[in-house]
Each structure stands twice: as C-alpha cells, then as structure tokens.
Amino acid sequence: MxxxxxxxxxxxxxxPMILRSLQAAIGWNDLGLEVVGTARNGEGxxxxxxxxxxxxxxxxxxMPGMDGIALMKEVLTGSPRRIFxxxxxxxxxxxxxxxxxxGAFDYLLKPIxxxxLTGMLQRAAAQLDAQMESDKLLHSVQVLSVMARERMFSEWIEGNDRPLTYMQWMEHSELEQDYFMAVVQLDHYLRLNEQWLMDEKRLWLFAIRNILEEWSLQHGGLTVFPFHSGEWIILFPEELQADKAMLGNDLIYQIKRYSKLSCSxxxxxxxxxxxxxxxxxxxATRALYQRFYSEQEGVFIDQEGSGQDSQPSDLKYPKHLEAALIESVRTLDSLRLGSLFDELKLYIEQHAAAKEAAxxxxxxxxxxxxxxxxYANLLAEWPLDGLIQDLREAENLNxxxxxxxxxxTRQMAESLRNQVKxxxxxxxxxxxxxxxxxxxKDLSIExxxxxxxxxxxxxxxxxxxxxxxTFLEYLTECRMEKAKHILRNTSVKVYQIAPMVGYQDPKYFTQVFKKATGRTPSEFREETG
Structure with a gap:
C-alpha cells in the first residue's frame, strides 16, 4: 500500500519482547496500518x-489483571465493528x-x-474497508448521490454519450415509489481474485459491469452499481415483483453465457x-444466506414475514460431536469420521447458521x-494453516x-500405512x-x-x-559371518565348521563360502589369521 x-x-x-518484535517485524505502513500505542495489560x-x-x-x-477476553468484551460492547x-x-x-x-476476528498461536499475522491483518483491513464502503453507500444518501453523479460524468468523459435513462431516479426521485433490490454475487470470488492478475481482474469486472448495465436497461432496472468486490446491486421498480425469480435466473444465465462465471x-x-x-x-443478503446451503448457484428470495426470524440462529459448540470425532481420529476409523462429519453438517443446517459462524x-x-x-504422533508433513486457508475460501457448507x-481421511490413511509399515x-x-x-539347523522358509x-x-x-x-540370502549371510568368526578365532577344522553353521556336507559348505567371499575357508584363515 x-x-x-x-x-x-x-x-x-x-x-515486552513480543511487543517489540511485533512492532519491528510487521510492515505496518505497507498494510495501511499505524501502531498508535502498546500496553502491558488490559487496564493500560x-x-x-x-x-x-x-x-x-x-x-x-x-495477562495479569484483566485478561484478553475480558478486555475484548469491554471494547467490543460499544464498538462491535472494531477488529480484535x-x-x-x-x-x-x-x-x-x-x-x-x-466475537474475536481471529487468533494466533505462539510463537507468532x-x-x-500479515495475512490476517490484510484480511482485517479488507473487512474494515468493506464496512467503510457499506457505511458510505448504504447509510448516506449524500454519498450515494455523489457516486451516481460522478458515474454519469465519467460515462460522458469516456466518450459514451448514450442517455443514462436507467439512472434517472436520481433526478426524479423514483425511489420514493416502491422498489426491491437484487444483490448479484460472484461464486468463488476469493479463489478467482487470487488467480487473476490485476489487469485481468479489471477486465473481468469491467466486462461483468457492462453485462449487468445492458441487461438492466433491457429489463427495466432503475440502476446498477458495484458494491463489495465481486458483488453488484440492481434496483427494480415494484411492478416487477412478480418476476423476481425469472429476473434472477436470467441474470445468472446471462453472466454465465458471456463471462463463463457463475453467480448467485x-x-x-x-x-x-x-x-x-x-x-x-x-x-437481499439475508436471502443469500441460503447460498451457503446450496451446492450450486441460484436465486434466493427473501420472503414476506420472514423478517428477523430468518436471521441465522446462535450456533452452540457441539461437544458431543467433538468427542466422537476425536475418538474416531484416535482409532483411525475413517468410516466413522465421515459419518460424524455428515452429522455435523446436518447440525449446522438445522441451526441455519450464517457462513461466518459455521x-x-x-x-x-x-x-x-x-x-x-x-498428540498421538499421527501427523506427517501436513501444515494446519493450509487447511484453514482452504476452509476460509470455501463457498458453501457442502x-x-x-x-x-x-x-x-487422507491423513488417517497415511497414518495407517505408516503403522502397517x-x-x-x-x-x-x-x-x-x-x-x-x-x-x-536345517532352517526352512516355511x-x-x-x-x-x-x-x-x-x-x-x-x-x-x-x-x-531374500530369506535364503539372509540365512546364508548369517551362516557365512559365523563361519568367518570361527575361522579367525579358532583352529577348528573346516570339515568340522560346516555342521556348526548349518551345512552337513563340507564340500558344499566350501563352495558356498567361496562364492560368498571369493576364497576357500582355508585361504580365508591363512589371510586373516
């Protein structure tokens, strides 16, 4: 930045060492952040x-005195949007x-x-940015008006002199009549954002904006404008209420047709x-909560009478499922683990939890x-942070x-293979x-x-x-090593050594010994004696 x-x-x-390390090791300015103070305890x-x-x-x-959780409760009570x-x-x-x-945004394990932490701070700053944009756009008529007018001017400056009839509501107060809102949200936007180069991102978002603007003009929309990254808003007059599902499905079709991207x-x-x-x-976003429980894109409509009741409910931590999952991991029972994860999915669905809570x-x-x-020594090279990052980029519960x-299950299978090994x-x-x-003795493989x-x-x-x-190679190796030891350290006759190391025929023993060492037993004794 x-x-x-x-x-x-x-x-x-x-x-103090951790405070100094955090101040020195993080590029705060590059992240658009400023450390304005440090404290040694909650009171400070x-x-x-x-x-x-x-x-x-x-x-x-x-920490001594007021701990971090007590501090968090105190500071978030009056400012719930503050990042902790x-x-x-x-x-x-x-x-x-x-x-x-x-209500903590996230947590870090020591050693830090x-x-x-830098990645976490980037996400936190992005959330603050999104909150700021939300305040500007949705809670301030003046800012919304300025943005719309600036947009009109930019269209003319870029040489596009077509009449912007779909934004006339700013001049004629058409929003004083009944209307409804559609929020268009790209699926897998976080993943796409990582894949796109900056120029590619601008081109994609510009293309989708053009698709939506043209579509809005043709279907009687009052206006269309981008909101959060990967999200656009379209306003419709009340008389199109009966066509909500048709309008939404056509939006999805047109975006997929012209950009090959899916949206909800x-x-x-x-x-x-x-x-x-x-x-x-x-x-509109309350309706989009349903996307989390759908395996594919779709149109989700907030229904009359749903009101606050359609908000996600509190999601209590399922200790009984945690205990069963731990036991299945401890015993490497992957079938049981899969079944328990299905139970966990059902538990979350029954509570209709928001994506963030789930x-x-x-x-x-x-x-x-x-x-x-x-703890059970069942891990190979498997970084936890990679899994958590994947989870945070997932689009739906499934x-x-x-x-x-x-x-x-992959890690448990690897652990089983290691155990077998x-x-x-x-x-x-x-x-x-x-x-x-x-x-x-006359030892057999059987x-x-x-x-x-x-x-x-x-x-x-x-x-x-x-x-x-092979079995025979190892048996022969054992016998030859014993024979060499006897030849080096005793005067026992060669023909007497043969039965001592498992050979009843001295001639055959001599042949095997020479093949293994390149010398007869007598030659070996003379050279090493």
Missing amino acids: GTAAKYKVILVDDE ALHLISEHSPDMIISDIR IVISGYGEFEYAREALRQ DHDE VGISLGNKGIRQLSTAYQS ERLLVEIAVVLYRQME ELIGMLKKAF EDGHSLVEKAKLYIMNHYP EVAEFVDLSISHFCTLFKQMSGY
Missing part, C-alpha cells in the same frame, strides 16, 4: 483505547475458542508466525424511499482434530465438509532374530513364516521389502 495509514492499531502483551489497553479509538486491537489472552485479534499459547486453545465465540442472486423484500437502501441490502465452528473442529493427531473429510518392520526384525538363533504368523508369499515379499535380502 505504502500510503498514509488508514487504520489505527494497538498491541497488548505482558511480554483501555486507557489507550479511550485516547486513540483504534480500529484494531491485537492482544494476548493470558487474540494471541494464545498452544495450551490455551480453550481460551482462544472462547474468544472466537465472543509473522507471515501468518439474493432478492430483497419491497422497500420505499432512498433511506431504505440499507434495509433492502440487509434483506466456518468458525468448523475451523475450531479442524484445530481440535489436528491437535489430537499431533464444500467445507468435503474439505474436512478429504483432509483428515512399522508393524512389518517389527515382524521382519522378529524373523531375523529367529534366523540368528536357529541358523545351524518354519520362519509360520513363526511370524504370515503366509509364505506375504513373508517373502515383506522380508525382501524391509531387509533388502
């Missing part, structure tokens, strides 16, 4: 908050979970990963007057299960649950020890396979895989 700071930040931690933080009114607070959870990020140790996850329930449409209840734009927007719950579950696997199933290693070591103790309770074919494959030898 590199410009003047847009948002103020305070840092709270009882460890309250004083700074009163003095500077920061937009963002980053605080440790465990908590820092916790590995043993304090229950505190971090409580902070998330109480500065790259992870939320449509509001009827409203009247420019001051009701914010209410209309809330109604996402937060599933991230908590993911962290708990990850820690269980970590996708979220699918990601969790895939990630954990470890069990195979122990069996081969057991077989080797048996061979070492019984090599002087006898050893039976001893380790494997079929002959399975034993042959496993022994070769784990030791690098």
Whole structure:
C-alpha cells in the first residue's frame, strides 16, 4: 500500500519482547496500518483505547489483571465493528475458542508466525474497508448521490454519450415509489481474485459491469452499481415483483453465457424511499444466506414475514460431536469420521447458521482434530494453516465438509500405512532374530513364516521389502559371518565348521563360502589369521 495509514492499531502483551518484535517485524505502513500505542495489560489497553479509538486491537489472552477476553468484551460492547485479534499459547486453545465465540476476528498461536499475522491483518483491513464502503453507500444518501453523479460524468468523459435513462431516479426521485433490490454475487470470488492478475481482474469486472448495465436497461432496472468486490446491486421498480425469480435466473444465465462465471442472486423484500437502501441490502443478503446451503448457484428470495426470524440462529459448540470425532481420529476409523462429519453438517443446517459462524465452528473442529493427531504422533508433513486457508475460501457448507473429510481421511490413511509399515518392520526384525538363533539347523522358509504368523508369499515379499535380502540370502549371510568368526578365532577344522553353521556336507559348505567371499575357508584363515 505504502500510503498514509488508514487504520489505527494497538498491541497488548505482558511480554515486552513480543511487543517489540511485533512492532519491528510487521510492515505496518505497507498494510495501511499505524501502531498508535502498546500496553502491558488490559487496564493500560483501555486507557489507550479511550485516547486513540483504534480500529484494531491485537492482544494476548493470558495477562495479569484483566485478561484478553475480558478486555475484548469491554471494547467490543460499544464498538462491535472494531477488529480484535487474540494471541494464545498452544495450551490455551480453550481460551482462544472462547474468544472466537465472543466475537474475536481471529487468533494466533505462539510463537507468532509473522507471515501468518500479515495475512490476517490484510484480511482485517479488507473487512474494515468493506464496512467503510457499506457505511458510505448504504447509510448516506449524500454519498450515494455523489457516486451516481460522478458515474454519469465519467460515462460522458469516456466518450459514451448514450442517455443514462436507467439512472434517472436520481433526478426524479423514483425511489420514493416502491422498489426491491437484487444483490448479484460472484461464486468463488476469493479463489478467482487470487488467480487473476490485476489487469485481468479489471477486465473481468469491467466486462461483468457492462453485462449487468445492458441487461438492466433491457429489463427495466432503475440502476446498477458495484458494491463489495465481486458483488453488484440492481434496483427494480415494484411492478416487477412478480418476476423476481425469472429476473434472477436470467441474470445468472446471462453472466454465465458471456463471462463463463457463475453467480448467485439474493432478492430483497419491497422497500420505499432512498433511506431504505440499507434495509433492502440487509434483506437481499439475508436471502443469500441460503447460498451457503446450496451446492450450486441460484436465486434466493427473501420472503414476506420472514423478517428477523430468518436471521441465522446462535450456533452452540457441539461437544458431543467433538468427542466422537476425536475418538474416531484416535482409532483411525475413517468410516466413522465421515459419518460424524455428515452429522455435523446436518447440525449446522438445522441451526441455519450464517457462513461466518459455521466456518468458525468448523475451523475450531479442524484445530481440535489436528491437535489430537499431533498428540498421538499421527501427523506427517501436513501444515494446519493450509487447511484453514482452504476452509476460509470455501463457498458453501457442502464444500467445507468435503474439505474436512478429504483432509483428515487422507491423513488417517497415511497414518495407517505408516503403522502397517512399522508393524512389518517389527515382524521382519522378529524373523531375523529367529534366523540368528536357529541358523545351524536345517532352517526352512516355511518354519520362519509360520513363526511370524504370515503366509509364505506375504513373508517373502515383506522380508525382501524391509531387509533388502531374500530369506535364503539372509540365512546364508548369517551362516557365512559365523563361519568367518570361527575361522579367525579358532583352529577348528573346516570339515568340522560346516555342521556348526548349518551345512552337513563340507564340500558344499566350501563352495558356498567361496562364492560368498571369493576364497576357500582355508585361504580365508591363512589371510586373516
């Protein structure tokens, strides 16, 4: 960003080293942020908050006196839009979970990963940007009017002299009559935004804007304008109420036809007057909550009489499901795990939770299960932050649950493979020890396979895989090593050594020894004696 700071930040931690590290290691100015103060405890933080009114607070959870959760409750009570990020140790996850329930934006585990914090701050700043835009557009008639007029002027400056009849409501107050709002939202926008280069993004958004403007003119829309990234608003006159579903479906069709991108449409209840734009927007986005529970794009209409009742309900943490999920991970029961994730999906659907609440719950579950696997030594190279990032980019509940199933069942399968490998290693070591103790006798592969309770074919494959030898090669190696030891350290006759190492025929023993060492037993004794 590199410009003047847009948002103020305070840092709270009882460890001075952490405060200094955070101030020095993060490119605050580049993020459009300014650290306006630091505090060692909750009481000091309250004083700074009163003095500077920061937009963002980053605080440790465990501090003497007022802890981080108490501080968060205090500062968010009067300013719920303020961003609060908590820092916790590995043993304090229950505190971090409580902070998330109480409204924390996110949390960091110590030791702090500065790259992870930077990404978190970027998302927090983006949320503050979105809130600022919402306030400007939906809560201020003056700002909305200025934006519309500036848009009209820009059309003329760019050489487009077509009459902007679809924006005449600004001049003739057509919004004083009944109208309704459609919010058009691109599916998978976060993923697309990561894929697009800046120039590509401008072209795509410009193309979609043109599609929507032309479509709005043809279908009687009052105006169309972009709102959040990947989101556009269209206003319609009341007389088109009966055509809501048809209009929404045609919008989806046209965008997919000309841009190959999918989108969903939320449509509001009827409203009247420019001051009701914010209410209309809330109604349309309330309808879009349903997108989270749909596996594909669609038109979602806020229904008469739904009102506040259609808001997502509180989502209590399902401890019973957590306990069952932990047990399935501990026992590596992937079938049970998949079934429990389906139960969790049903639980969230029954509570009609908003995406943010469901996402937060599933991230908590993911962290708990990850820690269980970590504690049980079941993890390979699998970074938790990658999974959490994937979860936050998911578009709907089905996708979220699918990601969790895939990630954990894959890791459990890997753990099972490792266990099988470890069990195979122990069996081969057991077989080797048996061979070492019984090599002087006429030892057969059938006898050893039976001893380790494997079929002959399975034993042959496993022994070769784990030791690098066939059974006969290893048996011969043991016998030859023993024979060399006897030849070096005793004067026992060669013909007497043969039965001592498992060969009844001295001539055959001599042949095998020469093949293995390149010398006869007598030559070996002379050279090493």
